[in-house]
Amino acid sequence: MRSPVSVDSGAPSRDVAPAETVPRSPRRRRTWRQALRRDWQLYSLAVLPLLFFLIFRYLPMIGNIIAFRRFKPGGSIFGEYWVGLRYFRMFFTDPTFWEVFTNTLVLGTLTLLFCFPLPIVLALLLNEVRARRFKRFVQSVSYLPHFLSIVIVAAMVMQLTSIDGTANQLVRLFGGDAVAFLQQPEWFRTIYVSSEVWQTVGWGTILYLAALTTIDEDLYEAARIDGASRLRQTWHVTLPGIRPTMVTLLILNIGSFMAVGFEKILLLYNPLTYPTADVISTYLFRMGFQSSNFSYAAAIGLFEAVIGLILVLSANLISRRTVGTSLW
Numbered sequence: 001m002r003s004p005v006s007v008d009s010g011a012p013s014r015d016v017a018p019a020e021t022v023p024r025s026p027r028r029r030r031t032w033r034q035a036l037r038r039d040w041q042l043y044s045l046a047v048l049p050l051l052f053f054l055i056f057r058y059l060p061m062i063g064n065i066i067a068f069r070r071f072k073p074g075g076s077i078f079g080e081y082w083v084g085l086r087y088f089r090m091f092f093t094d095p096t097f098w099e100v101f102t103n104t105l106v107l108g109t110l111t112l113l114f115c116f117p118l119p120i121v122l123a124l125l126l127n128e129v130r131a132r133r134f135k136r137f138v139q140s141v142s143y144l145p146h147f148l149s150i151v152i153v154a155a156m157v158m159q160l161t162s163i164d165g166t167a168n169q170l171v172r173l174f175g176g177d178a179v180a181f182l183q184q185p186e187w188f189r190t191i192y193v194s195s196e197v198w199q200t201v202g203w204g205t206i207l208y209l210a211a212l213t214t215i216d217e218d219l220y221e222a223a224r225i226d227g228a229s230r231l232r233q234t235w236h237v238t239l240p241g242i243r244p245t246m247v248t249l250l251i252l253n254i255g256s257f258m259a260v261g262f263e264k265i266l267l268l269y270n271p272l273t274y275p276t277a278d279v280i281s282t283y284l285f286r287m288g289f290q291s292s293n294f295s296y297a298a299a300i301g302l303f304e305a306v307i308g309l310i311l312v313l314s315a316n317l318i319s320r321r322t323v324g325t326s327l328w
Helices: 032-038 040-044 047-067 086-092 095-115 117-128 132-147 150-160 166-173 185-212 217-225 230-241 243-255 262-268 271-277 280-290 294-322
Strands: none
Touching: 032 040, 047 294, 086 294, 095 117, 095 185, 095 243, 095 271, 095 280, 117 132, 117 185, 117 230, 132 185, 150 166, 150 185, 150 262, 185 230, 185 243, 185 262, 185 271, 217 230, 230 243, 243 294, 262 280, 280 294
């Protein structure tokens, strides 16, 4: 008689389905109501920021309607009657506007060229400093100008560049004649960009220093084993490691390219420096509040906003296709 015990040949039994064919129960996705009920404390933290942007950013956009309507002070806030593209044609044919537009492009380009890369350079230099006390001292000194009011910064600039200021004292020391810097159009861009660098470079290093701490130390160790110098390590390890932060901040800076520092320029410029200092934001201020031509000013502001939106979208698209990093 044969033994009832059968030898297993290793093949799966015909009566039992393979493990791969066993159906799994579908995973249920949480609805937004369930997520809100579970994490309502976290979502509540976003209420105040959302209200801020709704009240002070999105609701004022309704006022752009007066760029297409005739607005009279004391009348309807949405204008009296429809005028179409009349105000856009006015500033497109105004030579003063194109002079202001050119000044905006020049100041925006100079600010971007100097104020964007210098925080990266300072962050890389601070990252190489091993003396902790000296590093903290440099950081504190470089951060301090960011916390000063624009009014104080403008007052300091005017004091330094006045006839009896520190700059002219140095000029006289070397045998030169005093120069009224803030009354000379050719000096305004240099003074403005220099003050921007002094005020913003130190604060701009914070994000880069934070990004530098996320780079894996093993990459530096591998580079040293391969014989890479400190410069080579910076070029091939450090800069690629902070590239996402660099691209994000570059896109944000390009978005504010047209909105050159309104407050500082308004405090520093005067009719003598209009040829190089007057930008779209200050020209808009004069047209809207000093000349009471609110519809014309609204048309200029809408044009500036559209240019800024196009710059952000273009920079984000180029960054995504060339670098692989973007905001969205």
